[in-house]
Amino acid sequence: MPRTSIPIDPIHHLSVLDEHGKVDRKLLPAIPPEKLLRMYATMVRSRRLEESMLRRQRQGQMGTFAPAMGQEACQVGAMAALEERDWLVPSFRELPAALWRGAPMKNVFLYAMGFEEGSEVGDPDRDRVLPISIPVGSQACHAAGLAWASKLKGDGAVAIAFFGDGATSEGAVHEGMNFAGAMTLPAIFFCQNNQWAISTPRRIQTASATIAQKAVAYGIAGVQVDGNDLFAVYRAVSEAAERARKGEGATFIEAVTWRKSVHTTADDPRVYRTEAEEKAWEGKDPVVRVRRFLEAEGLWDAAKEEALVAAADREVNEAFDAAVAYRDGDVDPLEIFDHVFKTTPPDLLRQREQARAWIGGRRVIIGAGKAKTKPGGAAAVGELEEADDAPSKKGGAR
Ligand SMILES: Cc1ncc(C[n+]2csc(CCOP(=O)(O)OP(=O)(O)O)c2C)c(N)n1
């Protein structure tokens, strides 16, 4: 009765594009130049938008958000490797992925101003993008469910879930991946290991040598990629999608990356990260890496960069102005009951009616101190103020 080894497939690490913009030609995915330039432009647009959002949040012009700076290659590389029919299941840090799918910057601002309709990326009946989901790890189960539906319908769609290193300590991630393994589902679980879960470092999140190796336990494919390498991510996701479409099941991808900025605008990483660490990752910036590659290929130069940045900044400013105009316009606060279910269920309809009665004819302060009155009780998010024509507290519907 000897002790024998159980054969387990090794977990590979994939890297294609180095910090100086040099590539391994054998591994470089074939991406047409127009698509490649659109990928780079999306990374830059995302970076410029988030830099603007950070400034605007500090000035009180919008609420909190979770910047994806430093993780642009993970998200744009992954989404560009997929098709329109594939499902995007984001967590709360997926701006670059949403922009790739066509999210209007105006909506990005609206979401950060508290408007649920900001979640809309396009046509909700057509665009396969789920809204932001804040509960850590929930995305794995959502993607497993969508992948199961896709398998049952035979529509060939793949579902990709984005979550972080911290999420791998949540039960939902294991449930989702186990289900996808057991049911051989067309799902991709994309873990952005950005080294931190707020202030908890990766090294105490799990005793696993890699996060990718957890795939072995679910019987699904697993790979670790350099998450700051657009081409490694693109290749890994292309391979995962191909496997999924062939009916060979799910893949777990660990993308090793770095959150360059704050966890959210309510966080200060200087309290728990050293300057030396920040510096070490500075040279690995995913956007700079692609730019160097494009320059070396003769596809990019300083003038093009300047024009792209100027266009992105223009787009950001126009989107912000449009979002402010919307916020200060005729907004109905009862819309908080909309945008979740296609058909609002009866209990929410009842709550909607209660809220309508409670608001009565009172004024509501919207955004930066603007007062609006809407007859019939519909008003806006923000503070309530007694209006002259409001029903008295005693007499008003409650
Ligand atoms: C179930 C649940 N627990 C706690 C939180 C609070 N929370 C928000 S983000 C976060 C850390 C997530 O870290 P990670 O999964 O690494 O993702 P990252 O923020 O780094 O993108 C926590 C604990 C939450 N949103 N949901």
Ligand SMILES: [Mg+2]
């Ligand atoms: Mg993290």
